[in-house]
Amino acid sequence: MTFGIDDLPVRDELRGKSPYGAPQLDVPVRLNTNENPYPLPEALVERIAERVREAARDLNRYPDRDAVELRTRLAAYLTDTSGHPLDVRNVWAANGSNEVIQQLLQTFGGPGRTAIGFEPSYSMHGLIARGTGTGWISGPRREDFTIDVPAAERAIAEHRPDVVFVTTPNNPTGNAVPAETVLALYEAARAAKPCMVVVDEAYVEFSHGASLLPLLDGRPNLVISRTMSKAFGAAGLRLGYLAAHPAVVDAIQLVRLPYHLSAVTQATALAALEHTDTLLKYVEQLKAERDRLVAELRAVGYEVTESDANFVQFGRFADSHETWRKILDRGVLVRDNGVPGWLRVTAGTPEENDAFLDAVREVKKEQN
Ligand code: PMP
Numbered sequence: 001m002t003f004g005i006d007d008l009p010v011r012d013e014l015r016g017k018s019p020y021g022a023p024q025l026d027v028p029v030r031l032n033t034n035e036n037p038y039p040l041p042e043a044l045v046e047r048i049a050e051r052v053r054e055a056a057r058d059l060n061r062y063p064d065r066d067a068v069e070l071r072t073r074l075a076a077y078l079t080d081t082s083g084h085p086l087d088v089r090n091v092w093a094a095n096g097s098n099e100v101i102q103q104l105l106q107t108f109g110g111p112g113r114t115a116i117g118f119e120p121s122y123s124m125h126g127l128i129a130r131g132t133g134t135g136w137i138s139g140p141r142r143e144d145f146t147i148d149v150p151a152a153e154r155a156i157a158e159h160r161p162d163v164v165f166v167t168t169p170n171n172p173t174g175n176a177v178p179a180e181t182v183l184a185l186y187e188a189a190r191a192a193k194p195c196m197v198v199v200d201e202a203y204v205e206f207s208h209g210a211s212l213l214p215l216l217d218g219r220p221n222l223v224i225s226r227t228m229s230k231a232f233g234a235a236g237l238r239l240g241y242l243a244a245h246p247a248v249v250d251a252i253q254l255v256r257l258p259y260h261l262s263a264v265t266q267a268t269a270l271a272a273l274e275h276t277d278t279l280l281k282y283v284e285q286l287k288a289e290r291d292r293l294v295a296e297l298r299a300v301g302y303e304v305t306e307s308d309a310n311f312v313q314f315g316r317f318a319d320s321h322e323t324w325r326k327i328l329d330r331g332v333l334v335r336d337n338g339v340p341g342w343l344r345v346t347a348g349t350p351e352e353n354d355a356f357l358d359a360v361r362e363v364k365k366e367q368n
Helices: 042-057 068-082 096-108 123-131 149-159 179-192 246-252 263-274 276-300 320-329 350-367
Strands: 091-094 114-118 135-139 163-167 196-200 222-227 240-244 311-315 342-346
Touching: 042 263, 042 276, 068 091, 068 240, 068 263, 091 096, 091 246, 096 123, 096 163, 096 196, 096 222, 096 240, 096 246, 114 123, 114 149, 123 135, 123 163, 135 149, 149 179, 163 179, 179 196, 240 246, 263 276, 276 311, 276 350, 320 342, 320 350
Parallel strands: 114 135, 114 163, 163 196, 196 222
Antiparallel strands: 091 240, 222 240, 311 342
16 A cells, blocks of 8 residues: 555545546647637737846846735726726735635635535635635525525525625636625625625626626625636636725735745736737637537537536536546547536637537437
């Protein structure tokens, strides 16, 4: 027997658990992790190289610990796109929105505290909760994957969580959560106990509706998290951020590691933000492709959940993993999120989506 993880004194709550693990397989068409399929334009690659070169000269020094220039630019992007005025004090940035969520749970969760999410939803909320010693409560969703407000309110009243997660558009199901639902949950949570409500808007740029940023007005316990991994097409950059009352940003300073955001990351993100319009120009195309996937999957005879994201949940399958494998056998990698009966496909380039649609048409014929 070789020495393994179970022979180490790992924390009890981590024993027997699996790490986050979307397969990174080398197949022709990869539509499994909700990335933007378009590489960065050459002009931006050049600009990144320039800014990183400048930053490299000062790598003997620690980076700006407060990432002031970057947060100022992110605040301007949010203000421009939402019409809701925000400034540097309202924005915090970290290495991906996963790190933002981790910092939020380190600040507002932790041992003896709990967080709730309405599942199926983004699995990392629960995994990061566990990693930070925060108890995780799996709240309910309806059969059609919408949030059942009375049931959610009951769960909040019963468990009195310290942190409430709402993902909109939701991953992996794709549907957006109406603002009234978020408001109802905010009220329910605050009535139960002092608590933070975190709205994860990783995919909001692909939504038919607007961002919930204006809800921040007068709601200091609300946090909206965002990322450059999806619409900005910069998943490799690892840049996530949040918007909230300045007090929330102050509170996070208590847990963030000093100099957590490298000078290279800050320089790269700033270069990307100079090209916001170029990067976001693919969003409209991806939305059109998403809508095409929904229509074509329905035409093939699949059930599809309404999508406001850059991915589509489709089903139903007696054995979703077997169907996942059959699609993979045809060179297309989609995602089995473990939602029984359903799979998820990311909107890729038109050619990738065609390859996917050909594959599922064949699989459907075989399964009929
Ligand atoms: N939130 C949601 C809902 C996501 O789907 C993801 C990525 N899959 C993230 C957050 C994390 O993204 P990142 O850390 O790349 O910003």
